[in-house]
Amino acid sequence: MMNKPVDYSLYQRIYMVVRQIPSGKVATYGDIAAIVGCEARTVGYALGELDERADETPWQRVINKQGGISTHGLLQRQLLEAEGVEFNQHDQVYMARFHWTGPDPAWAT
């Protein structure tokens, strides 16, 4: 069903995609970037403007490609573990088990 091309800003689209990540799963900056059509850095910049207290967007589910956390490590890790995401001895998420494989088909634009 063709949704009208909403004039949401790139940042808004990024947040939109992030909210598609189910609890207990994680996605990388590159994944989000590929979906909204921008560079990985831009995704990081967008998330950087979020208030950590803003529960509207599960920013903690977005991690780097290494499966680790770039900054504010502790808080983000705590939140992920609370959702059932496990870390190995390298402080990286078990991507094979928790990596989000993409948006829900029913979501399709």
Added chain:
DNA sequence: CGGCTGACTCTGG
């Protein structure tokens, strides 16, 4: 309109 800032990823040495 110019300049600054910021949660990434890849490549080479």
Added chain:
DNA sequence: TCCAGAGCCAGCC
């Protein structure tokens, strides 16, 4: 394996 440089987007003074 560790470190530095490049890439060059969007939003806010």
